[in-house]
Amino acid sequence: METIPGKRLERLVTVVQELSLARNLQAVTGIVRTAARSLTGADGATFVLRDKDKCYYVDEDAISPLWKGSRFPIETCISGWAMMNRQSVIIPDIYQDGRVPIEAYRPTFVKSLVMVPIRTMDPIGAIGNYWARPHEATKEEAQILQSLADITAVTLENVQIYEELEARVKQRTEELEIANKQLEAFSYSVTHDLRSPLAGVLGLAQVLQEEYSLQLDGEGRELMGLMEQSVKNMSQLIDNLLAFFTTSKKELNSVEVSMKTIATEYFQLLRAQEPMERTFEFTISDLPDAWVDRTLIKQVWMNLLGNAIKYSRKKDKTNIQVGYEQTEQDTIYFVKDQGSGFDMAHYDRLFGAFQRLHNDQEFEGNGIGLSLVERIIARYGGKVWAKAVPGEGAVFYFSLPGS
Known part of the structure; x- marks a missing residue:
């Protein structure tokens, strides 16, 4: 791990670019857990989210297992303390700090830690770094980890907005597909059901024209012509409707x-x-x-x-x-x-x-x-x-x- 501030800043910029492309929680946690550990040279890192009155350890990157998938009461863990107090906490020796639930840490490699809240105004989670050796995190390490947490907060908000928009688009698309199917079914039904009686009307008009035209005066013959033309126009409309609704379904050849x-x-x-x-x-x-x-x-x-x-x-x-x-x-x-x-x-x-x-x-x-x-x-x-x-x-x- 490079400890030069310039290198850490360069790494943080890369993380910002990666997070800008994240579109779901899994992608965010995967980027943050790795970045949190590499930015400080820690032996482990956890990504914690607040789940009502619990701390949910969503993901981790560590030399051996920590608490991934576990939930603890918010009052009993350091991540909860950082969220409730809206500030970072540095603990050089976990066995000398009364805020640490020793029994939860005893099976792990952890000797020292630093925990920062994700969003200080109204914390929604926390990021933790852990060391297998006694280590007092520097102000710079805590600061860069807090910067990562602040960036993560913005990313999570963007992800939520993106998921909501995606859900709305999906819902509207499904509604539109249903409406289109109903409209197509209606159109097919109408056009097919109209063809038979329309053919009957046209046939009768032609019979009248052929058999009784001599008995009709000029106005009568004109009316018969108008009726026949109207039937043909209706037939053309039906043909156009069928063409309109089948165009999008026809396989392109x-x-x-x-x-x-x-x-x-x-x-x-x-x-x-x-x-x-x-x-x-x-x-x-x-x-x-x-x-x-x-x-x-x-x-x-x-x-x-x-x-x-x-x-x-x-x-x-x-x-x-x-x-x-x-x-x-x-x-x-x-x-x-x-x-x-x-x-x-x-x-x-x-x-x-x-x-x-x-x-x-x-x-x-x-x-x-x-x-x-x-x-x-x-x-x-x-x-x-x-x-x-x-x-x-x-x-x-x-x-x-x-x-």
Whole structure:
């Protein structure tokens, strides 16, 4: 053991660094017991915690066993005296001091000791050093041991806070998992139970349309068309709900995907569903390929391109641009349109499920698409965001790390 003050200070600094990383009592006691002994060159060290009216000897580092795991009444042991009197105590000869319970020490190697409280204002424990030979601890030894005890007090408080926070996070996580499972079970039940009657309604509407259309006037036929369209919209909502709740459970089957090919394919597919008189200008860059699940990334492109087409409907010409930006960490893909845009003041609602920034009279939809996109990209550790100006269009971005 180095007795040079500078060396002891250096060792104490190392201990402080080690304790800063401790996250539980076992780690703290393991660091402190070893440090307490090495800082003074003692033959043994104990780590004691107050347990109501008892002194609990939690851990030790010694040349032979002391009292690890034992509990003694606080009034009958030196660690208890240090805690109750809130001060350190130096005893050169344990057999000459009336505060020492001799019978407890007789089976041990201990001849001399020093005991310091952990936290002097309201002690929560004590640290003891013991020698197998007569030794009167110096003021410096007692002081550095007290410094260790003070550092230990702060560490124990931090550990308690950390454990409480960890317990809260665990509890909230468990509650969230239960809520998600219940929500998924409910969603599955609702969507599956709705499919059968919805198919029945659609079938009846088609029968009415085919068999009785000649008996209906213009308004009647219009109402039948609206009913049929409403059923189709409901069916689409069910499909989107299923996709939304199964996305996080689907096992990722990542392959190398040509993003340019898939984006072009889905634009052409969506374009074919629009009236022939609509004018389109579609430009796409040589997008980098990505290592992703093909089925999921199709959902991303379908929703982003579908929104660009839909929200450009009121413009004389539909301009859509697909491109990318490269950073050191990510590849960022984007879909840009010159459509209706949206007010950035409502941005916080944009990616929420069932949240829409336009009413049904302006543009149809159910508010699931962007939530689905965000959930898919999040599975790859990426992000989704957007910029827009009302009446001038919007740009939607998504990043894929390491693409």
